Amino acid sequence: MSKKKKFYVVVYDIRADRSRDKVSKLLEKYGIRVNYSVFECLFTEKQLLSVQEKVDKIINKRCDAVIYYHICLDCYTKIIYQPRRIVSPKLVDVV
Known part of the structure; x- marks a missing residue:
């Protein structure tokens, strides 16, 4: 039985190159870069909590920010990409 996954848009503003690279490599394991x-x-x-804990250890809490936007399935279907995107995450386990 597969675990239910939820769709998130994760955005960040991280000053240090090294920290920014670490966070992006971590997020690449769970999704795709769209910008x-x-x-x-x-x-x-469980994965979300693990990622948040790892990110918390990487970033500088005084000047960096990472935001996780949970997008419901209904809202996900209404996302508009301009120009139109070819690749999108699989929604097989999204609820």
């Missing part, structure tokens, strides 16, 4: 500092990811609840 320089924007990822679309699929997380189980």
Whole structure:
């Protein structure tokens, strides 16, 4: 039985190159980069918490920011990409 995954848009503003690279490599394991500092990811609840803990250890809490936007399935279907995107995350386990 597969675990239910939820769709998140993760955005960040991280000053240090090294920290920014670490966060982007971490997020690449769960989703796709859609802009320089924007990822679309699929997380189980456990994966989300793990990523948040890892990010917390990487970033400088005084000047960096990472934001996780949970997007419901209904809202996900209404996302508009301009220009139109070819690749999108699989929604097989999204609820």
